[in-house]
Amino acid sequence: MEVFVRRPNAYVQDQRLLEEILNLTAYQALEAIYKLHHKGVFSLEQWRDYEGKDTVTPLARGKLNAALTQIQRESREAEERLRREAEERLKREEEERLRREEEERLKRAQEMKFTISNTIEDVLFKGRVRVKEKKLNDFLTMELDGRGVVATNRSVLLKEFFNDPNKYIRDKGALKEIQTTDAYARMEGAVKEEMIFDEDKRKLSDKGVNNLLGWSIATPEVREIVHNFTKNSLDAALEEARNPTTTSAPIKLEGCYDSVYNASWSHVVEVPGGEGTGMKAEKGQPKQPWKYNEVGETFERNDAVQKSGEAPPVLMVLTSDKGWPYSWNMTQDLPKDFFINCEVERVWRIVRNDLAEWFSNFDLTLNPSPVRRLLIGTPGIGKSVAAGSYLLYQLLHCDVEEFPVVVHCFGDTTYVFDKTTKTVTLYEGNAISKNVFRGLRQRGMKGYIIYDVAKKGTPPDTNFAPSSGWGMIVVSSPKVSNYDEWEKQLKASRIIMNCPDEKEVKAMCAWMKRGLDKDKQAEYWKMVEKHMEKVGPIPRHIFDEKIYKDRLGAVDGALLAIKDTDAGKYFTLGGEEKWYSEDPSHKLVKVVRARTKKDAEVFFNAPICADIGFRTADRLAKVMATKDFLLLLFRSRGVLASRALEKLGLRIFMHGEFVIELAKELKELRPPERNEAQDSVLN
Numbered sequence: 001m002e003v004f005v006r007r008p009n010a011y012v013q014d015q016r017l018l019e020e021i022l023n024l025t026a027y028q029a030l031e032a033i034y035k036l037h038h039k040g041v042f043s044l045e046q047w048r049d050y051e052g053k054d055t056v057t058p059l060a061r062g063k064l065n066a067a068l069t070q071i072q073r074e075s076r077e078a079e080e081r082l083r084r085e086a087e088e089r090l091k092r093e094e095e096e097r098l099r100r101e102e103e104e105r106l107k108r109a110q111e112m113k114f115t116i117s118n119t120i121e122d123v124l125f126k127g128r129v130r131v132k133e134k135k136l137n138d139f140l141t142m143e144l145d146g147r148g149v150v151a152t153n154r155s156v157l158l159k160e161f162f163n164d165p166n167k168y169i170r171d172k173g174a175l176k177e178i179q180t181t182d183a184y185a186r187m188e189g190a191v192k193e194e195m196i197f198d199e200d201k202r203k204l205s206d207k208g209v210n211n212l213l214g215w216s217i218a219t220p221e222v223r224e225i226v227h228n229f230t231k232n233s234l235d236a237a238l239e240e241a242r243n244p245t246t247t248s249a250p251i252k253l254e255g256c257y258d259s260v261y262n263a264s265w266s267h268v269v270e271v272p273g274g275e276g277t278g279m280k281a282e283k284g285q286p287k288q289p290w291k292y293n294e295v296g297e298t299f300e301r302n303d304a305v306q307k308s309g310e311a312p313p314v315l316m317v318l319t320s321d322k323g324w325p326y327s328w329n330m331t332q333d334l335p336k337d338f339f340i341n342c343e344v345e346r347v348w349r350i351v352r353n354d355l356a357e358w359f360s361n362f363d364l365t366l367n368p369s370p371v372r373r374l375l376i377g378t379p380g381i382g383k384s385v386a387a388g389s390y391l392l393y394q395l396l397h398c399d400v401e402e403f404p405v406v407v408h409c410f411g412d413t414t415y416v417f418d419k420t421t422k423t424v425t426l427y428e429g430n431a432i433s434k435n436v437f438r439g440l441r442q443r444g445m446k447g448y449i450i451y452d453v454a455k456k457g458t459p460p461d462t463n464f465a466p467s468s469g470w471g472m473i474v475v476s477s478p479k480v481s482n483y484d485e486w487e488k489q490l491k492a493s494r495i496i497m498n499c500p501d502e503k504e505v506k507a508m509c510a511w512m513k514r515g516l517d518k519d520k521q522a523e524y525w526k527m528v529e530k531h532m533e534k535v536g537p538i539p540r541h542i543f544d545e546k547i548y549k550d551r552l553g554a555v556d557g558a559l560l561a562i563k564d565t566d567a568g569k570y571f572t573l574g575g576e577e578k579w580y581s582e583d584p585s586h587k588l589v590k591v592v593r594a595r596t597k598k599d600a601e602v603f604f605n606a607p608i609c610a611d612i613g614f615r616t617a618d619r620l621a622k623v624m625a626t627k628d629f630l631l632l633l634f635r636s637r638g639v640l641a642s643r644a645l646e647k648l649g650l651r652i653f654m655h656g657e658f659v660i661e662l663a664k665e666l667k668e669l670r671p672p673e674r675n676e677a678q679d680s681v682l683n
Contacts (some may be wrong), residue, residue, distance in 0.1 A: 044068050086557045093557075095142055120204055120210045124197040124230065126427050132159035132191045136168060143183040145314070148174050162191050193229075194381040200226040213237050251426040257417060259322035260424075261396050266337075267313040268507040276518030277312065277525045279510035286313040290342045296599025297371075297493065298350045298657040301342045315507035324389040325408040325415045326452075329427075338386045339511070339539075341504045343497050347387045348394050350495055353472060355448075357611060359402060368468035370448075372490040376603060377497035378590045379477045380540030384452050387497060392417070395448050403471075405440055405447030412459035416440075434464070441466040450475065453482045462489040478591050478603065496593035496603045499537045502529075508539065536590060536608030551587070555612060558587040559619045588612055 036042075043049050047064050074510040105343040136156040140149045148169045153161075161168050169175040177186050206223045209215055215223075215234050223231060265285045273279055290312045292299035319337040328335035351373060358370040376381045388408065395406045396417060414427040416436060427436055440447065451460045453476040462485065465472040474492070476482040486492065490566070500508075509525045514522070533541040534552060541551040589605040596602060607613030668677055 030451060039292055044071060057454065064205070082556065083560055086553075086560045090557050090561075093554075115212070116211065117211055118202050118237065120209065120215065120234070123212065123234055123311050124201060124472070125194070127497075129351075132157065132194045134158050136161045139187060140178075143187070144178060144181060148178050158187065158191050159195060160190050164352055170608070183203050196227050197230060200230040214623055216251065227440065252424055253328070253415075253424040256322050256328075257422045259320045259421070260324065260393060263318045263320040264392060266317040266319065266511070268315040268317070268511050269313050270311070270503070270507075273367075277510040278507050279507050281317075281511050281514040286316065288312045289483040290345055292346065292349055296595070297353075298599075298601060299346055299353075300497065301346065314341075316345075316402045317511055318390065318393060324385070325392065325410070326385045326389055326413070329410045329413055334385075338388060339504075340381065340390055343500070344382065344386045344390050347495055347497060348390055351391060351471075352394070355398070355402075369465075370471035372471075372492040373473040373495055374483055374487050375473055375475045376478055376483075376539065376591065377499060378499055378608070379586050380538040381497065382539055383413035383475050383497055383498050386453055388450050391450050391473065395450075399430075403446055403448055405445050407437075407447060407449045409449060409451045409454070409460075436548045437466055439462075441469065448472070452508040453477070460486050462486055478586065494601045494603075496591065496601045498593050499590050500539065501530070502537065505529075505532060505537055505542070508543075512543065519546075533609060534611055536612065538590075555587050555615075559615055562616070562619045588616055645650055 036047070036050075036056065039050070039052060041047055044067060047053075048068055053065075059667050072075055072265050134157065136153050136158055137149050137160060140146060140374060150169070153168050156168055165175055165179070166172075169178070202223050204210070204215070204218075204222070207218070207225070212234070216238055226234075241456075245560055248263050264667075266281060266283050267286045268279050268281050269286070271280045274280065278610060288311065291302040293302050317337050317339060319427050321336060323334065323336045324338065327336070354370045354373065358367060363366050375383060375387060377609070392406060393406050396419060398418045401615045404418070406419070408415045408417070412429050414436065416425045416427065417423075418425070449465050449470060449472040451464065451472060451474045453459055453474060459482050460472075460474055464486075472490075473495075474483055474486060483492075487494075505528065506525055509528050510521060512526050527545070531548045534651075535541050535548065535555060538551075566607070586608070588608060590608040591603045592606045594602050607616065670677070
């Protein structure tokens with residue numbers, strides 16, 4: 001048929017019969033197919049880019065265009081559906097976040113203890129977020145399911161709305177319905193209360209009254225310029241400051257010190273040719289520890305190949321019957337053990353070296369404290385539960401004369417481990433924690449503080465630790481606002497913690513499923529391995545199917561949120577080197593340790609896994625101009641560039657800038673018999 005279509009006159013001499021054949025719908029379809037195949041068009045994707053559409057018969061062209069239009073429409077509908085689902089998910093997450101923040105604010109307000117130095121603003125607002133600055137449309141969307149939302153009100157604040165509701169919602173029926181709700185009444189009361197407080201705060205400031213001390217000595221005339229509600233609030237706070245009757249009493253945690261101090265050791269080793277995961281869990285400490293080389297002021301693991309039987313473990317495990325401070329600080333029931341990989345051990349080696357240097361040159365005047373440290377790593381890899389807990393365990397085993405006290409903090413929750421009395425005491429409240437440190441210092445006690453930035457907005461104060469005799473490390477995600485001021489003021493040195501590698505994750509699986517048969521272990525590892533390929537080697541998100549699916553949804557949301565201006569956040573320009581971006585989404589990128597020329601540790605970003613790297617590129621391809629995206633990819637000169645070349649084919653050679661970049665990277669595969677380079681049109 002293919003030959004016939006090319007020369008029908010050669011095979012049918014009867015012109016009348018030939019005309020009938022040529023007019024057959026089936027023949028016209030076959031003719032179009034063979035001609036398109038001859039032009040290299042075999043799929044709808046190739047038809048979309050085919051420039052000779054006008055050479056195809058109208059019937060075939062119409063059918064192909066209709067099919068292509070249908071597929072494109074379905075693709076757009078699917079993308080729109082995914083976008084809406086992602087928006088709904090993000091909306092639910094935002095609502096949940098705001099709900100938790102509100103609960104936390106209420107809790108802080110209830111627990112807040114006043115002193116004579118508290119500002120008027122502290123007393124009146126108790127640290128809560130100002131609701132009057134909230135957008136009207138956000139309130140209507142989140143509290144009233146979008147009733148009354150108008151596009152022209154997108155920038156209207158609640159304080160403006162409650163001054164004149166009719167100005168912004170012209171539909172009287174809708175406004176009346178909104179005003180009858182509890183949400184409206186609550187928000188109206190909160191906004192008007194804030195406006196009263198702001199007005200009274202300004203009046204008092206004009207009279208030189210800025211704190212409770214100023215209020216305590218204010219004249220009757222000054223006190224009369226504020227509303228009664230404000231006056232009563234300030235008087236109650238002043239009374240509490242003068243006569244504190246309620247304090248957060250310290251709580252002794254029975255048996256917890258011994259449980260942490262006497263935690264039991266286990267480890268996981270690789271079994272050559274072993275079944276299941278090829279790993280085996282064993283009790284006790286390993287015979288061979290990891291080896292590290294000193295690099296500047298820190299260390300890097302020595303990966304030299306060792307003899308059989310002398311290899312260190314893949315993973316170590318510490319188990320405390322009563323858990324660890326990280327688990328005590330959480331509401332859910334967490335495992336009583338944690339994993340120690342070579343990255344966690346490395347953190348301790350660095351801190352141990354800091355302490356050794358400090359004790360060798362112990363002079364509180366010239367050298368008042370060990371180096372302040374800042375530990376940064378990708379969220380979810382075990383900085384808090386593993387590195388923080390391991391530091392605590394090792395510090396408890398240091399000489400009691402050198403460090404009688406170890407303190408583990410999570411925001412304003414403080415656990416004090418007293419090695420002299422072998423007790424753990426829980427304190428709640430940042431001000432109380434400072435008083436505890438003050439008391440310890442006055443008693444001549446030295447110690448070490450592990451401060452975990454466990455919640456958003458709880459970075460340590462720059463004067464949190466005593467200025468002499470105390471070491472301190474802050475454990476944080478890469479979010480800059482969690483630590484930048486403390487790091488700058490204290491001149492802290494960074495420790496960057498990398499993600500676990502595949503072998504370490506496999507060892508974690510072997511430990512968690514150590515009681516199962518080898519086939520079950522292997523099956524579990526295969527599941528975790530697939531999870532890791534899709535969301536990266538982040539222990540928090542890969543061991544449980546439900547948690548993994550939630551993470552997949554979060555990744556989808558983060559990808560859909562990428563804009564055309566985000567290329568710098570999620571791609572490097574020039575080579576396959578890692579890049580730095582302040583506060584990208586760590587659902588898409590991970591932290592990777594690097595060093596400056598002076599061996600100081602810094603971090604860069606890299607795709608959290610290859611799949612997310614490809615998906616990020618695909619998303620950027622949709623939101624960026626084709627030319628800009630191609631240049632971005634081909635300057636990366638990596639696997640993404642190869643994939644794009646395969647996908648986009650000859651179209652990319654239409655961009656001169658791309659050809660220039662490609663020519664820079666050409667390497668000739670020269671046969672042995674030819675020494676000279678072959679000329680190329682690209683050279």
